[in-house]
Amino acid sequence: MARRVYHVWKGRNIFFCKGRLIFGPDAKSLIITLLLILVPVVIFCTNVARNLLHEFPTYNTGYVILVVTILFTIYVLVLLFLTSARDPGIVPRNLHPPEEEICYDPSTSVDVGEGHTPTPRLPRTKEVTVNGFSVKVKYCDTCMIYRPPRCSHCSVCDNCVERFDHHCPWVGQCIGLVCSIDCSILFYFLLN
Template identity: 40%
Template sequence: MSAVMITRKVRKWEKLPGKNTFCCDGRVMMARQKGVFYLTLFLIIGTCSLFFAFECPYLAVHLSPAIPVFAAVLFLFVMAMLLRTSFSDPGVLPRALPEEATFIEMEIEAANGNVPAGQRPPPRIRNVQINNQIVKLKYCYTCKIFRPPRASHCSICDNCVDRFDHHCPWVGNCVGKRNYRYFYLFTLSLSLLTIYIFTFDIVHVAMRSVDSGFLNTLKETPGTVLEVLVCFFTLWSVVGLTGFHTYLISLNQTTNEDIKGSWSGKNRVQNPYSHKNIIKNCCEVLCGPTYPSVLDRRGLMQEDSSVSTCADPTSSSTSTSSSSSGGNNTVSQTTHAILCLQKPTAPLIPNEHTPDDAKPSIAASAEKSSSPKEEHPPATKVPPLASPETDAETSIAKDKTH
């Protein structure tokens, strides 16, 4: 038996560490917890479907046909921003290779020196200067890298994300450097859509109540009542979230930095990333360049796997005859290994179950195992001693003959 290494090419997303889910051959990247994301889709699609089914036909006739058209455009924009936020790479940083991690560990040990037993080693940090201000880069023990400025490790996705804002279960993904603007546009457009539907629900009920009364209108349009309730409870959270992120964008700050108080603590350290101008901060966050993904999740990598094979004595003769005849008899190594495993082997001691073609080989191997040159002469054969039962039977036979 021998092991043969087989190399095959696989996509990098199949071997990437972390707790992400990939679909469409690595094009779609999400977190594993997607239950709340499906709830978000259900609420948006369900509420808009009720609005198009109950209110739009009446409002298009009695007010303006532009009402359902604008609602449809706003709905499509909301869905596009939601899917763009949920299915994109938020800015995941690749982990260090084993060689890189070993080199970094050696650098840290050389810088810290020998730490006496019982003492805590110093924190693994590096200092960089940004806008004449010192910013500390922390070491990630999971990814084995010094995180860039404003990056943080997401405990849910188990990845370091550049310019990490927060992990949003409503979109089923982290919000970071590459999808923050789409997240903000999603919350802003969803707020407008919620206000739009809620407003025209009230208008629809008011216009119908003129003719048939308020209570009769509620009985005739149960879908409108359900839409009003959903929009009422959704409006406060969505609009409040949009206002909070508008405040953060104006300061060029992230949710993670605001929660930790990175720039508003006791030390009163100023934000080195702020331009001290609301318009400039908004332009940088919303209109800045689109950063490419550094993950290369759809790239190709080689994977080595070992396959056990056995040496076939007829393979040499087969290869010789095939080479002399000019033929190319190419057999896959995997198939050859399976055939070798299925080939029966003869037992060491022949018995009634041993095939006839296997017995001569066993006898030949036994003859080969015995040495032809023996120093001692062969032992004389001694007849076996007769057993007591055999002696008794012999004596009885003699008595009968006499």
């Protein structure tokens, strides 16, 4: 019987809902982030907004402020969940290194009986032509792939991530390709 990808995942990610939600290895930091968001909102709603309900009774301004605060808080929590529970653009690993480009390095040879046998080594970079332009791609020893441009290996999650920006400890996830697309879509809808 075929196994799902998240069952044999070699990174440090945590999966929920049969692999549909993917969190970083430090997902417990989300609890601190949630507390830093919710505690000030609860204090504001119980102290300040409650006093505003009685301050402007004719225009219901206190209720409007309270509702807007709650709606923005829900909006922020939904965006936090979407950012921390989605795949940031992880590039799948190879099971075996690419064989066609193995070169032998005589400086790192192994003694076998009477002679020396050179150990195979992949080139660290290679030139690839994309749309008529020459692009240099790097090899990742952990993932055994030549990484696409702007792809980096996250040492916390132990994955190569497309358009890797950083690993955010507040979100507990890498900020990469999917997060940047989400932000651009969000700003598009906010500005139009």
